[in-house]
Amino acid sequence: MSAAISPLAPRTYAELAPIAGVRLATAAAGIKYAGRTDVLMMVFDEGTSVAGVFTTSRCPSAPVDFSRESLKGGRARALVVNSGNANAFTGRRGRESTRLTAEAAAGALGCATGEVFLASTGVIGEPLDAGKFSGLLGEMAASADGAGWRGAGEAIMTTDTYPKLATRNARIGEVQVRINGIAKGAGMIAPDMATMLSFVATDAAIAPGALQALLREAVAPSFNSVTVDSDTSTSDTLLLFATGKAGGEVVEDAADPRLGDFRAALNSLLLDLARQVARDGEGARKEIAVTVEGAVSDASAKRIAMSIANSPLVKTAVAGEDANWGRVVMAVGKAGEPADRDRLAIWFGDVRVATEGERDPAYSEAQASQAMQADEITIRVELGLGDGRWTVYSCDLTKEYVAINGDYRS
Amino acid sequence: MSAAISPLAPRTYAELAPIAGVRLATAAAGIKYAGRTDVLMMVFDEGTSVAGVFTTSRCPSAPVDFSRESLKGGRARALVVNSGNANAFTGRRGRESTRLTAEAAAGALGCATGEVFLASTGVIGEPLDAGKFSGLLGEMAASADGAGWRGAGEAIMTTDTYPKLATRNARIGEVQVRINGIAKGAGMIAPDMATMLSFVATDAAIAPGALQALLREAVAPSFNSVTVDSDTSTSDTLLLFATGKAGGEVVEDAADPRLGDFRAALNSLLLDLARQVARDGEGARKEIAVTVEGAVSDASAKRIAMSIANSPLVKTAVAGEDANWGRVVMAVGKAGEPADRDRLAIWFGDVRVATEGERDPAYSEAQASQAMQADEITIRVELGLGDGRWTVYSCDLTKEYVAINGDYRS
Known part of the structure; x- marks a missing residue:
C-alpha cells in the first residue's frame, strides 16, 4: 500500500453536520x-x-x-x-x-x-x-x-x-x-x-x-x-x-x-x-474526464467513453502527459459502437487536436502538451452522428498502480 | 522504448527455409x-x-x-x-x-x-x-x-x-x-x-x-x-x-x-x-495462460478467460508473484457469464487454491507462491456448469508497461 496521499486529494475536507436520526x-x-x-x-x-x-x-x-x-x-x-x-x-x-x-x-x-x-x-x-x-x-x-x-x-x-x-x-x-x-x-x-x-x-x-x-x-x-x-x-x-x-x-x-x-x-x-x-484511484496523478458527444444514443456515448477511459494505452499516455490522440481513435474504434472515422473530432482540454478524421490543420504540439500538464485532463470526442452524450470519470495509469497491486495481499 | 530484450524471448530463433514462389x-x-x-x-x-x-x-x-x-x-x-x-x-x-x-x-x-x-x-x-x-x-x-x-x-x-x-x-x-x-x-x-x-x-x-x-x-x-x-x-x-x-x-x-x-x-x-x-507484451516478465473449463459453452468460457486475462488486478498480481486468487474470482464475477460462486475451483499451476467456492482446505501459501515464480503462469478455473472450454494467452502488467507507454510518442 502506498503511504503518500494522492495529489488529487481535496485541499480541505467537507464538514458534515449531524443528520437527525x-x-x-x-x-x-x-x-x-x-x-x-x-x-x-x-x-x-x-x-x-x-x-x-x-x-x-x-x-x-x-x-x-x-x-x-x-x-x-x-x-x-x-x-x-x-x-x-x-x-x-x-x-x-x-x-x-x-x-x-x-x-x-x-x-x-x-x-x-x-x-x-x-x-x-x-x-x-x-x-x-x-x-x-x-x-x-x-x-x-x-x-x-x-x-x-x-x-x-x-x-x-x-x-x-x-x-x-x-x-x-x-x-x-x-x-x-x-x-x-x-x-x-x-x-x-x-x-x-x-x-x-x-x-x-x-x-x-x-x-x-x-x-x-x-x-x-x-x-x-x-x-x-x-x-x-x-x-x-x-x-x-x-x-x-x-x-x-x-x-x-x-x-x-x-x-x-x-x-x-x-x-x-x-x-x-x-x-x-x-x-x-x-x-483517489490507485497511483493516480491525474483525473480524466471523458465526454463523448454526437453519438447515436446516450448509451452508445457511454460505451465509447468507457472504452476510452478504460484503455491502458490512453491512461498511460495521460500519465506521461502525452497528447496521444491516436490512442483515443483506437479506443473509439474498439468500442464496437457506430462511429465514422472521417467525422471524428477530438479535444484535449480546449485544444482541438483532430478534426474530420485527421490531425487538426492548426495542431500545435506545444499547445497540446500544455493541456496535458493539468491535474484534470478533459478528453472530448465529437462523433457527429446524433445527439447522444455521456461523461465518465477515470484516472491515469501509473507505475504506482502496478506497485500497489503487485504487492497488496502479501 | 525499452532496449532490453524480454526475458521470455525464445532462446533460439527458428530457421526459416525459403518457400518456393x-x-x-x-x-x-x-x-x-x-x-x-x-x-x-x-x-x-x-x-x-x-x-x-x-x-x-x-x-x-x-x-x-x-x-x-x-x-x-x-x-x-x-x-x-x-x-x-x-x-x-x-x-x-x-x-x-x-x-x-x-x-x-x-x-x-x-x-x-x-x-x-x-x-x-x-x-x-x-x-x-x-x-x-x-x-x-x-x-x-x-x-x-x-x-x-x-x-x-x-x-x-x-x-x-x-x-x-x-x-x-x-x-x-x-x-x-x-x-x-x-x-x-x-x-x-x-x-x-x-x-x-x-x-x-x-x-x-x-x-x-x-x-x-x-x-x-x-x-x-x-x-x-x-x-x-x-x-x-x-x-x-x-x-x-x-x-x-x-x-x-x-x-x-x-x-x-x-x-x-x-x-x-x-x-x-x-x-x-x-x-x-x-x-513480448510490453514490459512482460511472465506469460499467463488462462484456461476456463466447465462453462456453459466454449464462447462463455472464452469471455470469462478474457475477463481474467485482461484484468489489471490479476495481471499486476502475477507481476508481483502473488497467488491472489480472490482477483480471479472477481474477474469471473465481472464477466457477466453464467457462474456459480459456490462451485468454483481455481488452480495456479498444479496447485488448487480454491474449491467449492472457498479457499482449498489444503491451501498452502508456500506451494502457491512457489507456483507463481515460474516464467509461465497457468491459471485454470473450473466452473462445474457444462462442457465449455477455452484457453487464452496474456502476460503480466509491470511498471515497464507504464514506462513504455507513458513515453512512446515523444
Whole structure:
C-alpha cells in the first residue's frame, strides 16, 4: 500500500453536520490493519427508509447477498461495515459470519436482523472472523452519536489515501433537509455499478419505493460512470438511508414535484463522491474526464467513453502527459459502437487536436502538451452522428498502480 | 522504448527455409527509426492465393481498408509493410499514401494494384509520406530473394523486443509443403482479431476460398485468444499466402480430408506466433495462460478467460508473484457469464487454491507462491456448469508497461 496521499486529494475536507436520526460509532478491531479503526456502525431511528444498489458481479460477497435480502423490507436500523476483509468467496463460513454480525447488531438495538445492513471491503477469499468485532457492537451502539462522519469515512478506507466526504442541503416543500455521504474505493473500481462502498443518509421523509427510484436515477451518471481499472468488485454497495426526522409529510412518489431540489442535491452529492473515488484511484496523478458527444444514443456515448477511459494505452499516455490522440481513435474504434472515422473530432482540454478524421490543420504540439500538464485532463470526442452524450470519470495509469497491486495481499 | 530484450524471448530463433514462389526484401527508409530496416516487401509468383483477417475496429487504418479491398480478388503478387507509422486516422492523405505505394509496387512487378497488399504499424495520426519508400520498391522487387525471413521479421518490429518467427512442415496428400510465418506486436494487443501484423506463406496449392476458411478457423484459438492490454489496434492484419509451387492438385474445399495435416500445422504455427506476441507484451516478465473449463459453452468460457486475462488486478498480481486468487474470482464475477460462486475451483499451476467456492482446505501459501515464480503462469478455473472450454494467452502488467507507454510518442 502506498503511504503518500494522492495529489488529487481535496485541499480541505467537507464538514458534515449531524443528520437527525443517525448516530455513528467506529472501532479498531484489528481485522487486518494495526493502529487504525476498521469497523463502522451506523444506527438509525425507527422509521428509517433505505434504498440500495449493488455490484453486478456473478460472484458477489456474502454481505452483498445479506444486504440485498434486507433491502426487500425497505427499513433500516443499523449498518455495520468492516474494512480489511471483504468476506467474499468465503462460502458457508462467509454466510455464517454475516449471520453472527447481524444478530449481534440486532441484539444491541432490539431490532430484527432484516433491518440490519452489512458491507465488507478488503481482501477476497480469506475467512472473516465475525467474533473479532461482533462483541464490540453493543458498546458501539450505546456510544454512537451524531458527530464523527469524518471518522466514519476513515474507518472504511482500504488503499484509499483520503476519506471521501460530501454534504448537501435541499428543500422538500417547506422542509429543509440535509444529505451526508461517505465513500471508499481506490482500486477494483468499475461499473456497473461502480465499485466501492458508499453510505448516504438524509433526514428527509421519503418512502422506500421513491427513495430507491431516486437512487437508481442518481447512480447512472455518477458511480456508474466512474472507472479506475475496469475491474468490478464483488462487494460494491451503495446504500441511502432516509430517517424522516426533518419532518413534513412522507413523500411516496419519486415523480413528486416537491423532490426536484432534493433530486438535484442527491445527484450532485453522488457525483462529488464518485469523482473523489476516481481522483483517489490507485497511483493516480491525474483525473480524466471523458465526454463523448454526437453519438447515436446516450448509451452508445457511454460505451465509447468507457472504452476510452478504460484503455491502458490512453491512461498511460495521460500519465506521461502525452497528447496521444491516436490512442483515443483506437479506443473509439474498439468500442464496437457506430462511429465514422472521417467525422471524428477530438479535444484535449480546449485544444482541438483532430478534426474530420485527421490531425487538426492548426495542431500545435506545444499547445497540446500544455493541456496535458493539468491535474484534470478533459478528453472530448465529437462523433457527429446524433445527439447522444455521456461523461465518465477515470484516472491515469501509473507505475504506482502496478506497485500497489503487485504487492497488496502479501 | 525499452532496449532490453524480454526475458521470455525464445532462446533460439527458428530457421526459416525459403518457400518456393516467395521472395523477400527489406530496406531502411528512415520513416521513424534510425539505423534499422523499416520496410518489408514480399513478392509472390503468379497464381498465389491469399486469405486474410483484419481488425474489428470501427476506425481501421488506411492500409486495412486497402487490403480488405484487394482481398476480394483472392490473388496476391506483392505485400508492402512499413513500421514506424500506422497510417491510421490520416484521412484523405492516408488513402492517397496507400494508392501511391500500391502503384509503385504494381509498377515494379507489372501486376494490378488489386494484387498488392499493404500493412503499416506504428504511431497513429501522423501523415505517412509514401514518397519515403515508394521509390525503393522497384529496387527491392529486383533484389528480393527466398532467404531473409528473419530480416523480414525484424523490419516490421515496433516496440517488439524480438522478431517472431515460426515454420512448420506438412503433407497434403503425397505433397510435402512448408509454412513460414512472421509476426509483430507487443502493445495494443487484443482480440478480435488479436492485433498486430502477421504474414504467413506456404507453397501449398490451395484455392482462395478454402484458404480463407482454414485461416478463419485457425485464428480463433490463436491470435483471437491473445491479449496484452485489451486495446484493439486500428491496424491488425493477418495475411496467408499460398503459392502452390509445391505442386499437386489445387485443393478447392477446406473440408477436403487431404488438408488434415496442413490444418494442424497451420493451427500450430499461428498459436506459436500468437504466443510469441503475448510473451513480448510490453514490459512482460511472465506469460499467463488462462484456461476456463466447465462453462456453459466454449464462447462463455472464452469471455470469462478474457475477463481474467485482461484484468489489471490479476495481471499486476502475477507481476508481483502473488497467488491472489480472490482477483480471479472477481474477474469471473465481472464477466457477466453464467457462474456459480459456490462451485468454483481455481488452480495456479498444479496447485488448487480454491474449491467449492472457498479457499482449498489444503491451501498452502508456500506451494502457491512457489507456483507463481515460474516464467509461465497457468491459471485454470473450473466452473462445474457444462462442457465449455477455452484457453487464452496474456502476460503480466509491470511498471515497464507504464514506462513504455507513458513515453512512446515523444
